[in-house]
Amino acid sequence: NAGVMQNPRHLVRRRGQEARLRCSPMKGHSHVYWYRQLPEEGLKFMVYLQKENIIDESGMPKERFSAEFPKEGPSILRIQQVVRGDSAAYFCASSPNLGVWGTGELFFGEGSRLTVL
């Protein structure tokens, strides 16, 4: 049973370009979460999605950042007009569909490391 798959693992962008990060949840999981981790810090919540719905985006910056989880295909975290401060590791996690709030157990992918030059 494959785990959470993220790609690309590493992405380099120049300031002003767009970054697209993709996440395929574990098989049977319909809840997806995106977290950001700066060097030597903990993970900070960004957004929680179910298929075709954004449930909680309270951790997402209001501008330049967007996320989607379409009916078919992976979840996408999109960062427009990237700036140096966007450089970080972006982790996706998934959990099973057990009620509105899923379960406490989130399973993480390997992360996508974004470097903005």
Place this chain on the structure above:
Amino acid sequence: GQQLNQSPQSMFIQEGEDVSMNCTSSSIFNTWLWYKQDPGEGPVLLIALYKAGELTSNGRLTAQFGITRKDSFLNISASIPSDVGIYFCAGQLRETSGSRLTFGEGTQLTVNP
């Protein structure tokens, strides 16, 4: 928002020693999770706790959910070199935050052979 204080920030121990780290919160959680992260990898779930007072073991790891619901600790017994990594606590309060996890800042563990 909720904040987690995780301590110690780092630990340097000898192989075979026991380790203890803990997390405290300014508010209650109804789930506590402990993760380990190796360099360049994603966090891996070690132990999940769902009930105040619960004590759970996973091999050499033991974790407890504090009775006040505001703290948790993780113990590692008889440490080995592969225990090296960053350990994160995470709390969840589903009534207000759904499945969102709040993470501590991590404990960096170094084990000297």
